[in-house]
Amino acid sequence: MKIAVVGTGYVGLVTGVSLSEIGHQVWCIDIDTEKIEMLKKGKSPIYEPGLSELMQKNIAQNRLTFTTKHSEGFQGADVIYIAVGTPENEDGSANLTYVEDVALKIVELVTQDTIVVIKSTVPVGTNNRIQDLINQHKERDLRIEIVSNPEFLKEGTAIYDSFHGDRIVIGASSKYAFKILEEINKPFGIPIFQTDIRSAEMIKYAANAFLATKISFINEIANICERVEADVEEVARGIGMDQRIGNKFLKAGIGYGGSCFPKDTKALLKIAGVVDYDFELLKGVIMVNKNQQELLLQKLNNRFDTLKDKRIAILGLAFKPNTDDMREAASIVITEELVNQGANVVVYDPVAMENAKKVLVPSIKYASSVEEALQEAEVALILTEWDEIKKIDIESFRKMKTPIVFDGRNCFDLESLQKSGIEYHSIGRPVVKPEIANALF
Numbered sequence: 001m002k003i004a005v006v007g008t009g010y011v012g013l014v015t016g017v018s019l020s021e022i023g024h025q026v027w028c029i030d031i032d033t034e035k036i037e038m039l040k041k042g043k044s045p046i047y048e049p050g051l052s053e054l055m056q057k058n059i060a061q062n063r064l065t066f067t068t069k070h071s072e073g074f075q076g077a078d079v080i081y082i083a084v085g086t087p088e089n090e091d092g093s094a095n096l097t098y099v100e101d102v103a104l105k106i107v108e109l110v111t112q113d114t115i116v117v118i119k120s121t122v123p124v125g126t127n128n129r130i131q132d133l134i135n136q137h138k139e140r141d142l143r144i145e146i147v148s149n150p151e152f153l154k155e156g157t158a159i160y161d162s163f164h165g166d167r168i169v170i171g172a173s174s175k176y177a178f179k180i181l182e183e184i185n186k187p188f189g190i191p192i193f194q195t196d197i198r199s200a201e202m203i204k205y206a207a208n209a210f211l212a213t214k215i216s217f218i219n220e221i222a223n224i225c226e227r228v229e230a231d232v233e234e235v236a237r238g239i240g241m242d243q244r245i246g247n248k249f250l251k252a253g254i255g256y257g258g259s260c261f262p263k264d265t266k267a268l269l270k271i272a273g274v275v276d277y278d279f280e281l282l283k284g285v286i287m288v289n290k291n292q293q294e295l296l297l298q299k300l301n302n303r304f305d306t307l308k309d310k311r312i313a314i315l316g317l318a319f320k321p322n323t324d325d326m327r328e329a330a331s332i333v334i335t336e337e338l339v340n341q342g343a344n345v346v347v348y349d350p351v352a353m354e355n356a357k358k359v360l361v362p363s364i365k366y367a368s369s370v371e372e373a374l375q376e377a378e379v380a381l382i383l384t385e386w387d388e389i390k391k392i393d394i395e396s397f398r399k400m401k402t403p404i405v406f407d408g409r410n411c412f413d414l415e416s417l418q419k420s421g422i423e424y425h426s427i428g429r430p431v432v433k434p435e436i437a438n439a440l441f
């Protein structure tokens with residue numbers, strides 16, 4: 001089938017590449033000329049494991065083409081996917097301008113019957129509104145039908161998720177549309193869940209809100225664990241063995257970041273608000289997350305009289321490992337506050353430093369390795385659990401000016417740190433204090 005994908009961000013590019021890999025003829029369209037120029041050369045504008053290789057393979061096999069011209073991509077397309085951003089408005093609601101712009105482009109340019117698949121995350125009712133918008137502006141006698149097909153990929157494992165997802169959700173209002181979408185997706189071999197459009201839209205928000213709830217729940221349990229001298233890693237393992245609870249998304253830390261959980265939880269609050277429903281539980285989830293992002297700062301302020309002039313090394317900046325995405329990363333809030341308190345901040349991330357430079361406060365320094373960041377450091381903060389960071393040799397911490405580590409992602413076994421001479425604070429676990437603490441500092 002000929003498929004056009006509008007938007008070549010994390011979702012659009014991965015969708016386009018995956019659809020070409022299963023044999024479709026795919027045109028990826030973006031208004032960002034710089035991105036499209038890179039893509040035409042086979043270079044991925046984002047860091048996503050496995051993406052470049054698959055992209056280059058499908059470009060070489062003439063199944064994957066990039067353009068800035070919507071007219072070129074839409075020509076003869078059986079299906080058009082919309083995968084543009086739906087960022088947060090100031091009031092927390094989803095900004096639908098980009099989706100609407102694409103819908104109007106479709107009406108203007110499409111000359112054949114087309115299925116329009118909305119992959120972007122959009123509030124309940126949006127697909128129907130976009131269908132109405134298209135119907136109102138349509139001048140040709142064409143069948144343009146909207147289908148909701150929310151995306152569940154995770155950054156860092158996006159390619160893997162596209163081929164091994166738990167389900168593909170399709171919300172449509174005609175047998176014809178279900179049939180086309182089934183035909184497109186069949187080669188993925190992933191169970192397809194067919195439903196009505198509004199439920200499909202709600203599934204996306206409910207899934208993200210539920211996952212965010214699991215994270216805030218375990219983070220609160222972690223905070224209590226610290227006070228009652230229990231270990232949240234043990235607790236998570238113990239409750240996760242109950243299949244009704246499941247062992248995923250129970251990793252305590254400094255809260256969830258990224259482009260979706262923060263924005264989608266707030267958008268769901270708005271969706272509920274519109275129908276006069278006060279989503280108390282979700283409000284709590286959001287509040288807990290905000291506090292959790294600031295937890296390491298609190299711990300630091302409890303430990304030291306002042307952070308002024310203290311050299312603090314930050315290891316990991318991205319909102320999670322295996323991505324260069326800095327959107328809503330805890331590192332943004334944490335570095336800003338440390339600088340406000342007069343600390344000398346040196347940061348290191350294996351991949352996200354270029355993007356970090358665009359969003360972090362300007363006065364921090366960037367190191368080119370873990371070792372360089374730790375040199376002369378009086379405190380180290382771990383904010384992202386990159387493999388490289390989890391594998392740091394304990395010796396490297398010992399070489400710090402004062403070996404004090406605040407680990408926001410529980411990267412190290414407590415046992416391995418006993419008798420190491422390192423003071424180690426983590427989340428929901430007892431503090432490891434060096435036996436010779438007083439002699440050292």
Ligand SMILES: NC(=O)C1=CN([C@@H]2O[C@H](COP(=O)(O)OP(=O)(O)OC[C@H]3O[C@@H](n4cnc5c(N)ncnc54)[C@H](O)[C@@H]3O)[C@@H](O)[C@H]2O)C=CC1
Pocket residue numbers: 006007008009010011012029030031032035083084085086087098101102119120121122151152153154155259260
């Ligand atoms: N990032 C993620 O992991 C996931 C995102 N989503 C949802 O998917 C949607 C897209 O998210 P991302 O890929 O992260 O966004 P993104 O911000 O990375 O990419 C959006 C792209 O759309 C392009 N664009 C905007 N207007 C356009 C137009 N009129 N024509 C052509 N291109 C246009 C932009 O230039 C940009 O390259 C959002 O609704 C998001 O909530 C859903 C699941 C996962």
Ligand SMILES: O=C(O)[C@H]1O[C@H](OP(=O)(O)OP(=O)(O)OC[C@H]2O[C@@H](n3ccc(=O)[nH]c3=O)[C@H](O)[C@@H]2O)[C@H](O)[C@@H](O)[C@@H]1O
Pocket residue numbers: 121151152153154155156208211215248249250251252253254255256257258259260261319320
């Ligand atoms: O709608 C979206 O954009 C996507 O949002 C999340 O994916 P993503 O944000 O890429 O990454 P996650 O692995 O879910 O992590 C999100 C945040 O939660 C944190 N997290 C995750 C899991 C956990 O147990 N604990 C925890 O603190 C991570 O560190 C990260 O900051 C969802 O997992 C995807 O299913 C969804 O498609």
